Amino acid sequence: MSLPPGTVIAVDGPAAAGKGTLARRLAAHLGLPYLDTGLLYRAVGRRVLDRGADPRDAAIAEAEARALTEADLERPDLRGPVADMAASAVAAIPAVRAALLEFQRRFGAERGAVLDGRDIGTVVFPAAAVKFFVTASVEERARRRHLELSAQGIAADPVQVLAEIRDRDAQDANRPVAPLRPAADALLLDTTALDADAAFAAALAAVRQRFPGLGA
Numbered sequence: 072m073s074l075p076p077g078t079v080i081a082v083d084g085p086a087a088a089g090k091g092t093l094a095r096r097l098a099a100h101l102g103l104p105y106l107d108t109g110l111l112y113r114a115v116g117r118r119v120l121d122r123g124a125d126p127r128d129a130a131i132a133e134a135e136a137r138a139l140t141e142a143d144l145e146r147p148d149l150r151g152p153v154a155d156m157a158a159s160a161v162a163a164i165p166a167v168r169a170a171l172l173e174f175q176r177r178f179g180a181e182r183g184a185v186l187d188g189r190d191i192g193t194v195v196f197p198a199a200a201v202k203f204f205v206t207a208s209v210e211e212r213a214r215r216r217h218l219e220l221s222a223q224g225i226a227a228d229p230v231q232v233l234a235e236i237r238d239r240d241a242q243d244a245n246r247p248v249a250p251l252r253p254a255a256d257a258l259l260l261d262t263t264a265l266d267a268d269a270a271f272a273a274a275l276a277a278v279r280q281r282f283p284g285l286g287a
C-alpha cells in the first residue's frame with residue numbers, strides 16, 4: 072500500500088531543531104513533494120532588504136510577499152543571521168502570512184506533501200494526516216547552527232549564535248498571529264539526544280502507525 076493521495080505531513084518546530092533534515096528525508100522516503108516554508112519568509116525578508124526598507128514595515132513586506140516568485144526561493148543569500156532576523160520579522164506581519172498561506176495550501180493540495188515550518192500543523196494544514204513538533208535544547212540548536220554556518224564558510228561567534236537563536240525563538244513564539252507552538256495532536260520529537268537517523272526512524276514509525284498498511 073502507498074499513502075492515500077493528497078497526504079500531508081506537517082513538521083513544525085523552532086530554528087535549527089532538525090526539522091528540515093527530517094522533513095526532506097521523510098518526503099524522499101514516502102515519495103511526497105517537500106516544501107521548506109521558512110524559505111518563503113526568508114525570500115520576502117530579502118526582497119524587503121533589497122528595497123532598503125525595514126522588515127517590520129507591514130505595507131512594504133506585504134507588497135513583497137504578494138510579488139514573490141519561484142526564482143526568489145533559489146537566491147543564494149537566504150541563510151545567515153541577517154536573513155534569519157529579516158524572515159522572523161516579516162513572519163510576524165499578518166498580511167504577509169495571509170499572502171503566503173495560499174501558496175502553501177496550493178502546494179500541499181496538488182499531490183500531498185511534507186511541509187516544514189512553524190504553523191503547518193496549527194494553521195496551514197490543521198487536518199494534516201501526521202504532525203510532528205521537532206525540538207531540541209536551545210544550546211544544542213545553537214551548536215548545530217554554528218556548525219552549519221562554519222560548513223558554509225561563515226565565521227560566527229558561538230555566543231552570538233546562541234543569542235540570535237534565543238531572540239528568534241522569542242519573536243516566533245510571542246507573535247500574536249500563528250505563533251510557534253505544537254498542535255494539540257502533534258507528536259513531540261526532542262532531538263537533543265537523537266541523531267538524524269534516530270529521529271527519522273521515530274518519525275517513520277509514527278507514519279506507519281497512522282497508515283498500518285504502508286510498505287517498507
Ligand code: DC
Nearest residue numbers: 086108109112158159162188189190
Ligand atoms: O525555518 P526557518 O528558520 O527557515 O524560518 C525562518 C523564519 O520564518 C522563522 O524565524 C519563522 C518564520 N517562519 C514562520 O513564521 N512560519 C513558517 N511556517 C516558517 C517559517
